[in-house]
Amino acid sequence: MFKPLEQADLPSRIADQVLQAIGDGLLRPGEHVTEARIAEQMGTSRAPVREALRLLESQGLIVSHPRRGFFVRSYNADELAEIYDLRECLETHNAQALVGKMTDRDLEQLEAQVELLKALGAEGRTQEQVVQDYAFHRMLCAVGGNSRILKLFDQIATELRSGIALVGRIYDDPVEIARTHDPIIAALRKKDASLIRSELHEHLRDASTHVIDIYRQWPSVPHDALPGHPF
Amino acid sequence: MFKPLEQADLPSRIADQVLQAIGDGLLRPGEHVTEARIAEQMGTSRAPVREALRLLESQGLIVSHPRRGFFVRSYNADELAEIYDLRECLETHNAQALVGKMTDRDLEQLEAQVELLKALGAEGRTQEQVVQDYAFHRMLCAVGGNSRILKLFDQIATELRSGIALVGRIYDDPVEIARTHDPIIAALRKKDASLIRSELHEHLRDASTHVIDIYRQWPSVPHDALPGHPF
């Protein structure tokens, strides 16, 4: 009847904006994020800004150094590799639980997801393709039924997205990338747990090395070389 | 020459105390944690208390409801099962990476850990045995080499410990429990990845069902039955 009209609380909205700023490259990795400046620009006090930054910190997108402040997190190749390793850990684990729980309805939907992925790739809408890619893998996690693992996946996805956003062009061949999901679908059809696992393993390892390769070419800010105040 | 004399910042110290209070059963699951009260008792203002609680929230030990405040998290059986599932996910994943990375030195140390576990069990020092149990599994994670996974394990361990602390007597046969680690060691000796995985799987599944069984007998506070202000 009536919409709940819930406007999110201030910290969440601030966090969203900061997150978007990071994604848009407005805030670059390693950059110092001053509480007062954001507070001023947002027309609020520092308290909610602080909470927002702490929230993002808990999600791994911001790092804080005592008495130094908050900095946009920058990932080096090793850290990216670790993240992908963890992601593989989560996805393959669920893949096993998946076999028993996946319904035919789920399988259909997953196939549809990949089709959409291909369509977006063919049209060159890479930005949406990235989102769709995560949607597919997310559903893989969701079917597993462990809300905790799903939450972790979402966190990782956010991190990777923010980290990857800076790279710009991720896929050199979007159509090819979409196609790499076919073996996974095939394995799912067979309901072969170990095959699903190995296909996912290969898929994610490829993605990992690919992203990391691109990342290496980027002049990222080493996050242990922390300048005091970059002004 | 001189000790660094680093006294942790206020929020961390507060978090430690709250954590200990939870572990000691001074704050029971589901209970409302009032900012002002803690601030008063600690002789500080509410701001650092807030930060401490948010920190604990990010670690999953506290839940917050907007405009309602912070509550000590209570786990139901399903959530415990999910946590154990995630833990199994992490440990088994590492077990695979382990085969290649584990040195003889590591293996020796792991064996020593289990021996200590047995000794503590034989002497009936269950509290320390629990800690030692985590230490063993933690090292298993550590050898894997993924700092991210290790961090997650630590978080989970903290949660489980706080959740389990309430149960009191965890092991009805401490010696038996210690012995269940032998098959894992044996598998590690063989450097058989899939065997390691299956042994860990069984070990953790046993622990899970055991803990959950005990938990079911406990009159835990259902955490969706949130009283407004419990005064």
Place this chain on the structure above:
DNA sequence: ATTCTGTCGATTGTCGACGATTGACACACG
């Protein structure tokens, strides 16, 4: 020239206070 010291500006950590919102309780009404 290099190193150490002292000062300075900027930012964080902490504080007390105010308004807003929530849940509980008592009361009127059907």
Place this chain on the structure above:
DNA sequence: CGTGTGTCAATCGTCGACAATCGACAGAAT
């Protein structure tokens, strides 16, 4: 007697201000 409304106390969310701390910079001493 059950239902709904109004009031109230308690607590959270937010605010502006102050002191403590940090890094940067300039100057003195060796």
